[in-house]
Amino acid sequence: MRDLLPDMPGGLGVRDLWLARKGKMLLDVPELCLDGPGPTLILGPNGAGKSLLLRCLHGLIAPDRGRVTQGGEPLNDTHKARQAMVFQQPVLLRRSVAANLDFVLRRQSLPRVTRKARMAELLAEGGLDGKARQSARSLSGGEAQRLAILRALALEPETLFLDEPTSALDPGATQAIEQMVLRASARGVRIVMVTHDIGQARRLAADIVMMQGGHVVEHGAAKQVLDAPNSPASRRYLAGGLVT
Amino acid sequence: MQGFASEFSSALALIVAGDPELWAIVLLSLQVSVFAVLISAVIGMPVGAALAVARFPGRRVLIVLMNALMGFPPVVVGLLVYLMLSRSGPLGVLELLYTPTAMIIAQVVLVTPIIAALTRQVVEMLAEEYSEQLRSLGVSRLASVPVLLWDARLALVTALLAGFGRAIAEVGAVIIVGGNINHVTRVMTTTIALETSKGNLALALALGAILIGIAIAVNAMVSTLSLRAEQEGLRHA
Numbered sequence: 001m002r003d004l005l006p007d008m009p010g011g012l013g014v015r016d017l018w019l020a021r022k023g024k025m026l027l028d029v030p031e032l033c034l035d036g037p038g039p040t041l042i043l044g045p046n047g048a049g050k051s052l053l054l055r056c057l058h059g060l061i062a063p064d065r066g067r068v069t070q071g072g073e074p075l076n077d078t079h080k081a082r083q084a085m086v087f088q089q090p091v092l093l094r095r096s097v098a099a100n101l102d103f104v105l106r107r108q109s110l111p112r113v114t115r116k117a118r119m120a121e122l123l124a125e126g127g128l129d130g131k132a133r134q135s136a137r138s139l140s141g142g143e144a145q146r147l148a149i150l151r152a153l154a155l156e157p158e159t160l161f162l163d164e165p166t167s168a169l170d171p172g173a174t175q176a177i178e179q180m181v182l183r184a185s186a187r188g189v190r191i192v193m194v195t196h197d198i199g200q201a202r203r204l205a206a207d208i209v210m211m212q213g214g215h216v217v218e219h220g221a222a223k224q225v226l227d228a229p230n231s232p233a234s235r236r237y238l239a240g241g242l243v244t
Numbered sequence: 245m246q247g248f249a250s251e252f253s254s255a256l257a258l259i260v261a262g263d264p265e266l267w268a269i270v271l272l273s274l275q276v277s278v279f280a281v282l283i284s285a286v287i288g289m290p291v292g293a294a295l296a297v298a299r300f301p302g303r304r305v306l307i308v309l310m311n312a313l314m315g316f317p318p319v320v321v322g323l324l325v326y327l328m329l330s331r332s333g334p335l336g337v338l339e340l341l342y343t344p345t346a347m348i349i350a351q352v353v354l355v356t357p358i359i360a361a362l363t364r365q366v367v368e369m370l371a372e373e374y375s376e377q378l379r380s381l382g383v384s385r386l387a388s389v390p391v392l393l394w395d396a397r398l399a400l401v402t403a404l405l406a407g408f409g410r411a412i413a414e415v416g417a418v419i420i421v422g423g424n425i426n427h428v429t430r431v432m433t434t435t436i437a438l439e440t441s442k443g444n445l446a447l448a449l450a451l452g453a454i455l456i457g458i459a460i461a462v463n464a465m466v467s468t469l470s471l472r473a474e475q476e477g478l479r480h481a
Binding site: 081084085095104107152155 | 376
């Protein structure tokens with residue numbers, strides 16, 4: 001396991017995180033610090049606790065013990081307002097594509113002209129320019145997920161969490177999402193993304209958090225974790241073996 | 245058989261000829277029920293939505309109570325409203341008994357639980373889907389209510405139509421508090437009951453046909469909107 005990092009300014013951290021339901025431990029993470037410049041990918045088998053960890057980091061689930069920190073401070077509403085999350089199944093409002101984006105832009109109290117310009121930028125960024133008036137519910141899976149990412153980006157987050165955003169998508173749609181993620185990362189948005197896909201981790205990750213059974217079994221630079229994993233669980237997962 | 249056919253043709257003649265008495269009764273029925281449904285919507289929708297998103301002790305009890313009120317016998321509602329509005333009742337001073345307002349009050353009492361319960365079901369289902377996403381976007385529980393109501397609009401119109409269906413077809417409560425007074429509180433259902441007992445089947449049949457027409461139209465609208473709501477991914481109970 002990578003040496004534990006001290007909290008850096010702006011760094012997202014976890015201290016003594018413990019979450020259990022009905023007497024069963026779901027997450028036990030003594031310490032974790034996500035402060036690298038590039039995308040962090042959380043990798044691991046089903047039930048490893050990846051999505052739960054993401055929800056704890058975003059403040060959607062309060063742990064039973066321990067805390068999530070941002071820049072050394074306990075995660076608070078101000079921090080949460082600078083985060084956004086995209087879910088495995090995109091949750092789109094039953095409105096048009098433009099109205100889904102406008103919902104977020106209006107909440108930022110932007111002047112109408114700025115809102116309009118920002119909307120055009122976002123639609124172009126997601127390749128949805130011609131679909132602004134279309135019902136969001138009629139989009140294809142890939143388009144719906146792109147809209148969900150655009151809506152999250154409309155918040156101008158410092159951190160963007162993505163929970164297996166491409167798990168149900170074909171290679172073309174996956175590639176489009178990955179390009180959006182990389183562009184957001186290049187603009188300085190901290191990306192924390194859950195995936196099962198080792199190839200995707202290789203394409204996107206700067207660092208990888210490997211999880212199994214509610215524990216972080218390894219955290220390190222992507223190349224090191226993927227090419228020379230330290231933990232037996234990581235080696236088995238990457239080799240395609242069964243990990244329980 | 246011949247008499248039956250002749251009553252039908254007389255009924256049809258009343259409708260086609262635009263019999264003023266018949267259409268006055270239809271108009272009053274529609275006015276009373278539309279007002280009642282609008283008032284019920286103003287009360288029932290926020291209550292239903294609040295019950296869907298709020299978490300507080302006794303919430304389940306309130307939901308059970310509200311669902312039970314949906315099946316409250318109309319004559320009992322009529323009796324209770326009658327007691328409230330009668331001269332010796334707490335609201336007797338308002339002198340509303342045997343007026344269309346009293347009938348609206350009775351229908352509001354009957355329809356509000358239906359609209360509130362259906363709203364609660366629809367909004368709760370949508371809230372389940374939206375909850376994490378709205379929280380992630382920084383929308384508070386309270387602020388999520390108008391978002392959910394708007395996004396559930398198709399299913400909520402269905403709830404309104406269901407309430408209207410109940411109101412327009414109601415007879416027990418309105419006859420008690422309205423008194424079935426000619427040209428004042430006589431609506432379709434109460435007139436049908438009265439005219440049938442008097443043997444004036446033509447007017448009763450004409451009103452019955454109009455009532456069935458309204459019921460079919462309302463159900464057609466409910467079906468169309470339900471289908472659209474399902475297509476939008478929202479199934480309502």
